[in-house]
Amino acid sequence: MPLALFALTIAAYAIGTTEFVIVGLLPTVATDLGITLPLAGLIVSIYALGVTFGAPVLTALTGRLERKPLLIGLMVLFIGGNAMAALSPTYEMLLVARVLSAFAHGVFFSVGATIAASLVPENRRASAIALMFMGLTVAIVTGVPLGTVIGQTFGWRATFWAVSGLGVIALAGIATLLPNSIEKAPPASLMEQVRVLGSGRLLLVFGMTALGYGGTFVTFTFLAPMLQDITGLAASSVSFVLVLYGLAIAAGNIAGGRIADRNPAKALTGLFALQALVLVIFSFTASSPVPALITLAALGFLSFANVPGLQLYVVQLAKQHRPGAVDVASALNIAAFNLGIAAGAWIGGLVVASKLGLAATPWVGAILVAGALVLTMISASLDRRPTCSQATA
Numbered sequence: 001m002p003l004a005l006f007a008l009t010i011a012a013y014a015i016g017t018t019e020f021v022i023v024g025l026l027p028t029v030a031t032d033l034g035i036t037l038p039l040a041g042l043i044v045s046i047y048a049l050g051v052t053f054g055a056p057v058l059t060a061l062t063g064r065l066e067r068k069p070l071l072i073g074l075m076v077l078f079i080g081g082n083a084m085a086a087l088s089p090t091y092e093m094l095l096v097a098r099v100l101s102a103f104a105h106g107v108f109f110s111v112g113a114t115i116a117a118s119l120v121p122e123n124r125r126a127s128a129i130a131l132m133f134m135g136l137t138v139a140i141v142t143g144v145p146l147g148t149v150i151g152q153t154f155g156w157r158a159t160f161w162a163v164s165g166l167g168v169i170a171l172a173g174i175a176t177l178l179p180n181s182i183e184k185a186p187p188a189s190l191m192e193q194v195r196v197l198g199s200g201r202l203l204l205v206f207g208m209t210a211l212g213y214g215g216t217f218v219t220f221t222f223l224a225p226m227l228q229d230i231t232g233l234a235a236s237s238v239s240f241v242l243v244l245y246g247l248a249i250a251a252g253n254i255a256g257g258r259i260a261d262r263n264p265a266k267a268l269t270g271l272f273a274l275q276a277l278v279l280v281i282f283s284f285t286a287s288s289p290v291p292a293l294i295t296l297a298a299l300g301f302l303s304f305a306n307v308p309g310l311q312l313y314v315v316q317l318a319k320q321h322r323p324g325a326v327d328v329a330s331a332l333n334i335a336a337f338n339l340g341i342a343a344g345a346w347i348g349g350l351v352v353a354s355k356l357g358l359a360a361t362p363w364v365g366a367i368l369v370a371g372a373l374v375l376t377m378i379s380a381s382l383d384r385r386p387t388c389s390q391a392t393a
Contacts, residue, residue: 002119004119004174004178005116005128005131006131006173007176007177008135009131009134011078011174012108012135014078014135014143014169015108015135016140017147017166018082018105018163019105020139021163022047022098023044023144023224023242024151024239024242025147025151025159025224026043028151028155028156029043029156033094037349039091041221041348041349042345042346043098044341044342045342046102047101047102047105048102048345049102049338050100050103051102053335054102054106055109056331056335058103058107067114067182071174071178074104075167075170075174077100077101077103078104078105081098081101081103081104082160082164085101086158087157106335106338109334110331115182116128116131118182119179119182137249137250142246144242144246145246147162148239196329196332201382204375205313206314206332206336208268208310209314209333210337211368211369211375212368212369213303213307213336213341214341215279215368216275216299217340217343217365218344218364218365218368221344223238226358231287232287241296245300248300250304252302255301256304256305259271264309264313265313265379269376269377271305271306272369272370275306276366277366279362279366280362280366282362310333311330314330314333343368344365344368347364
């Protein structure tokens with residue numbers, strides 16, 4: 001694999017870390033800025049919304065730019081956003097900083113896969129894309145727990161400085177190693193994206209993605225305070241729990257691809273059912289450390305096991321109903337993942353602020369996942385009726 005590909009992987013690692021590391025730092029940020037946990041939870045939501053709406057719009061607007069200058073500009077924006085977060089004196093400025101970082105995130109992953117594929121021969125393109133996205137997975141396993149430790153030891157601002165440093169390393173690698181001339185696909189216009197949203201079958205899958213992935217974030221967003229206040233773990237133990245959760249996520253992501261390979265709709269039906277069940281079980285096990293950790297490992301596995309199936313399913317349906325815009329449909333499904341994160345974190349904040357409190361976040365999340373299960377069953381039923389399926393597109 002060319003060295004330039006590893007520069008993209010480092011960038012993906014930095015971006016993945018900055019997206020999820022805030023989960024382990026919510027109590028620290030809330031205390032330092034003098035805000036409530038629900039308000040702190042919006043830091044997760046606002047980032048996800050920035051990716052959701054920034055990715056398709058900015059990708060369309062920057063489609064004619066050369067790839068290397070675009071990537072360099074994105075990393076400069078990423079570094080600036082994280083530095084601004086580290087320097088933010090107020091909650092409002094921190095939100096603005098997170099949005100800037102999110103814009104860089106959205107466009108980077110929209111164009112990064114194409115760039116990674118262009119760096120290698122055609123028969124190695126899938127491996128190249130997988131290597132780049134490995135940075136995101138490794139960030140969840142190592143970057144988030146390490147960032148949490150840094151934040152708990154030196155303050156949450158130090159974590160954002162560390163992520164900015166990773167961005168500088170990635171920027172240097174991209175500027176030095178990436179070739180000046182990189183092939184690019186014809187830019188997808190906003191109108192093409194709007195046409196994809198006109199397909200009822202694809203909208204159904206986007207809803208499955210948002211509800212199924214977002215349901216876990218009702219709880220995951222507030223996992224740190226939950227582990228401290230309900231499970232009774234010390235703040236220093238949260239980072240180790242996040243390592244366990246991250247390893248379960250990595251295993252689930254690999255296994256989920258194999259499970260969904262033949263029949264994604266059938267696989268997703270089973271995975272969503274188990275995910276909703278585990279969330280309900282977590283409502284009862286959260287108060288006891290060992291059962292809570294076992295349940296969290298199962299939840300981490302299931303919450304990411306559905307990701308490959310959802311992405312594969314939307315591509316399959318796009319080939320049937322919007323064959324000229326398969327890449328656009330895939331990108332919009334990525335936006336649906338982030339919309340789910342935003343909605344899940346927001347709903348979790350409402351639950352925490354209500355009389356239900358932190359302990360209710362798992363079963364509320366289970367309701368969202370159950371919604372994804374219902375949509376999946378409807379979509380699977382339509383798959384068995386081609387005529388009706390075509391009529392709804």
